[in-house]
Amino acid sequence: MTNDDIQKIIFDALAMANNGREADSQIPLSTETQLYGTGGHLDSMGLVSFLVDIEESLQDSGIYISLSDERAMSQQNSPFRDVQSLSGFIVQLIGEN
Amino acid sequence: MEVPKHILITGASRGLGRALAEHFIHRGDFVYGCSRSDQTLDAENYCHFKANISSESDISEMFSKLRKQTKYLDALINNAGIASMNAFALTPLESFTKIFATNVQGTFLCCQKALGLLKKSANPRIINMTTVAVPFQLEGESIYASSKSAVETMTRILAKEYGSFGITCNAIGPSPIATDLIRGVAIDKIQNLVNQQAIKKMATADDVINLADFFLRPESGMISGQIVYLGGVS
Numbered sequence: 001m002t003n004d005d006i007q008k009i010i011f012d013a014l015a016m017a018n019n020g021r022e023a024d025s026q027i028p029l030s031t032e033t034q035l036y037g038t039g040g041h042l043d044s045m046g047l048v049s050f051l052v053d054i055e056e057s058l059q060d061s062g063i064y065i066s067l068s069d070e071r072a073m074s075q076q077n078s079p080f081r082d083v084q085s086l087s088g089f090i091v092q093l094i095g096e097n
Numbered sequence: 098m099e100v101p102k103h104i105l106i107t108g109a110s111r112g113l114g115r116a117l118a119e120h121f122i123h124r125g126d127f128v129y130g131c132s133r134s135d136q137t138l139d140a141e142n143y144c145h146f147k148a149n150i151s152s153e154s155d156i157s158e159m160f161s162k163l164r165k166q167t168k169y170l171d172a173l174i175n176n177a178g179i180a181s182m183n184a185f186a187l188t189p190l191e192s193f194t195k196i197f198a199t200n201v202q203g204t205f206l207c208c209q210k211a212l213g214l215l216k217k218s219a220n221p222r223i224i225n226m227t228t229v230a231v232p233f234q235l236e237g238e239s240i241y242a243s244s245k246s247a248v249e250t251m252t253r254i255l256a257k258e259y260g261s262f263g264i265t266c267n268a269i270g271p272s273p274i275a276t277d278l279i280r281g282v283a284i285d286k287i288q289n290l291v292n293q294q295a296i297k298k299m300a301t302a303d304d305v306i307n308l309a310d311f312f313l314r315p316e317s318g319m320i321s322g323q324i325v326y327l328g329g330v331s
Contacts, residue, residue: 045261049216056213059161 001061006090007031010083013053017046036080047080065093102126102313103167107150107207108177110137113274116302117174117309118143129166131159150177150203160210169217172313174224175204182282185239193240200244208255216262220315223266225252229330231270233293249324256322265321267312272300272328295329
């Protein structure tokens with residue numbers, strides 16, 4: 001799975017999140033998009049829902065990884081802060097898998 | 098006319114799970130069932146998955162297949178469960194492990210894996226199964242009742258965490274019903290239990306179905322985190 005594939009999965013999950021959001025609070029589909037934390041578009045349950053959608057898309061491609069393990073939650077620089085960091089985190093997890 | 102629902106029932110091959118599956122199949126809903134055994138129900142609107150609910154890989158595989166069958170789930174009914182009667186001091190660790198793996202871990206995994214499908218439903222519901230052995234604190238049922246206590250707490254907390262997705266989560270605690278789960282329990286013991294209920298008679302699968310129907314109604318969207326026992330047990 002390439003970086004582009006992973007980014008597409010992330011954007012698909014963001015598009016799914018946008019389905020349930022008002023027109024004036026749509027999340028931009030960009031690598032710079034802030035996801036969670038200061039300036040992020042997602043609250044804690046929004047993040048959960050978003051990560052579940054990504055995990056399921058990965059599972060449908062035969063990749064079984066857990067994005068919300070304790071390590072991710074305790075990292076000083078959260079991998080969930082923006083699209084780019086999340087994409088890098090997924091690449092790292094797949095590499096370790 | 099009501100729109101058919103997409104419902105996943107664990108432990109659907111016999112007992113209460115089968116009765117629930119047959120009810121929803123008859124009503125025209127799309128029913129997905131799982132059990133350790135091969136398919137025993139045959140209907141156009143029924144799809145069976147062979148899965149051991151205590152196995153994470155089996156559950157992951159089942160949900161992968163399920164996502165190919167349906168884009169959303171209206172209800173998850175965590176019915177699969179095992180019981181074992183024994184004096185606490187004599188209960189082998191193996192029994193403890195097996196009961197918790199099925200009743201607690203199985204419910205946990207299914208609730209977790211079903212989130213993605215449930216949140217795409219207009220009226221998503223989770224129904225867990227508990228037992229009157231919890232409020233009765235039945236001797237000889239310490240491990241089974243403890244496992245169901247865990248399910249009850251999980252139900253209440255899940256109601257809060259999944260509430261933001263519009264998912265309600267409730268539990269049904271049947272009073273004694275003649276199913277495989279209580280086969281082998283002495284009749285006088287069952288009668289003694291029934292005599293402690295406000296409504297002193299055995300329950301039937303229809304009593305559970307009635308309550309499940311109630312939780313699944315679109316109008317029941319404000320009812321969550323509730324543990325409802327049959328027979329007037331509280």
